[in-house]
Amino acid sequence: MNEKTATGFSSLQETLVTHFKWFHSHPELGHHEWETTARIRDILADAGVEILDTGLKTGLVARIGNGGTVVALRCDIDALPIAEATGLDYASKNGCMHACGHDFHLTSMLGAAMLLKQRERQLTGAVKLIFQPAEEVANGAISVLASGALDDVAEIYGLHTTPGMPVSMIGVSPGAAYAAVGAFTIRIHGKGGHAAHPHECRDPIVALSQIIGAAQTIVSRRTNPFEPVALSFTHVEAGNTWNIIPEEAFAEGTIRAAGREQFNAIMRRLERICKGVQEICGVQIDFHCVLNAPAVHNDGELVEFVKQTAQELGLKTGPSAPTMGGEDFAFYQERIRGVFWNIGVASPEPAHNPRFIANPAALGTASALLSAIAEKSLKRLSSVE
Template sequence: MPNRDLQGILESHFEWFHRRPELSNQEHETTAHIREILEAAGIEILDVPLKTGLVARLKGSISEGPVVALRSDIDALSITEVSQSPYPSEHPGVMHACGHDFHLTSLLGAAVLLQKERDTLPGAIKLLFQPAEEGGNGAQQVLDSGVLDDVQEIYGLHTSAEHESGIIAVSPGAVNAAVGAFRILLHGKGGHAALPHFCLDPIPAAAQIISAAQTIVSRTISPFDQAVLSITHIEAGTTWNVIPPEALLEGTIRTFNTERLSEVSEQLEKLARGIGENMGLKVEYSWQINTVATNNDPLLSGFVADTARNLGFTVVPAVPSMGGEDFALYQQRIPGAFWTIGVGSPQALHHPGFTADPAALSTAAELMAALGVAALRRMADNPERAL
């Protein structure tokens, strides 16, 4: 059964954050409100050199005990909301379409629960309200600050539109994809559309690249691997009777294996250069890896599942997602587990109609708090079980 007193408080906070979404690295109002709530609860806020976002700490009586981190993200997306929420976004063109308002509200709830038993904690719990998860380099900013250097384990949550409200999903191994972004710029020679023989038209080359790129995954990647290549941005020309001098293609590649990610990019570059240069064009290809795959520690993902069941929650295996998640950067340095909670949305993440059911807030908060306490006690009582 949900904690009804806590649930009411969290729904009020959730409404406030949902109405006021802010983009990556611009979460000033969000950060200020989180700080206000934590300070009112008497929770210590650490001095961390972050422009937005913050880190709080709850410390028990054992000064040299273990340290666990609980993480949420706080930024929104550049999407115009069309959901049926009774309290839609008040910021035009920006909405919480990925549930970050749900995540941060859940972590605030965990903070309230943990504060009540702070004196009994055999160590410290750091509460990370991370900025700029949506491609804004937020996790790296936090890691560069050094605030997590003493952390032994880290846990994060995410909303799931696939599951009914309150269902916990967690699995070992890769649960979110490694993500890369590519950019192909084709340089030709523009001119009159009636005189194509005097031009080097980049549009036919772009069309061939788009078509041929779809064979990379189906014909160069093992069927036992999983990969996605999507071209999502095409730009060429400004009017109907002029052949443009350039054409731009952008998109993303996603796999559950970072090495495979780079292999697909290499195949795409060869293909683009071959087609473009064969048609007399100059080809510029650029590529960046935005994040590696989120890879759950097997022992800690089992620990999340056991803790959730002990609280009486329903637990199911997580559905692997080709969506990226920069929680993966923490896992490269700190053993960690990333779990999801069903919010019963009628639409998928990043859709303008996405709606997170606030009824699951107290469930998420209780599990986050329980993970922090149980992890500290496990490590304090059994140091050999600390990873």
């Protein structure tokens, strides 16, 4: 790195750290990212970046470059309902927290926008920069896709902070990266009565316990042991004292699988168990299940391209282990070829923890990688045409 670029890089890094601290101390929940969006808009406008008219209420899509081939970079901008306990001097005090690093993601995208704007004339097409709302509530990507802003996009790239990796290390692997994720609820309507006379009741607690027991066989007996599947009951409620059989019982939980089809198969099995228990126990069971996000699946060829680009920038790369966590970047990948990679931020605690800290030292390199990937993919795509 020569002196001129070194100076340029360090001033970009300083600018980004200032922005990052502001976003970190002003977290907002999904679909309520009003201040966040206004601030992003101002920073992009100052840099002369065009903001598209997408009709999105929060979040936005910006564009840099000319017509022709289009590639997209995506970040998310929402926070979590967690009271921050990092003790940082720029910690949030509003009861919400950027505990998943989305403040890091959006700041690195702002850096990428600044770098791409400087190289706008050299771009062989256009880059769309998606500042996506509401990732944590898993429908932000759907609203961006519904706006039509990505209809002309040929490739899409995004990144996520990883707490347990060294600062600026890039982790990326082909194939499954994040699971297909969904939530289910089970509501059982029985017949309440005196606990001394169970034969006069239709006990919803016994029905629910049978469902929970039988559901354990979906993974252990009905799923190929080589297939990753998780099914967890996370919330159960019924009754309020020792001598009354209640009228109702409730449970909810999550299903995670390698893809949409596998997810649907698990969902159907759980529904069948509910129907069976309904018959056996003489209760009424309402079962609901929704897919929050399909699986993130990285394109093998483009993974090599991302790795190579990262290495050219002097970054360390390694594989990333697939996770049963979810990420709505998957909705984009169902329509557009793309890669979602991890970047190390060396947090002392995991994501979604009140002591999660994304080290801002990785911001400059994250921005440089995003912008290099956009520029190089446009070059590759336009040379193919």
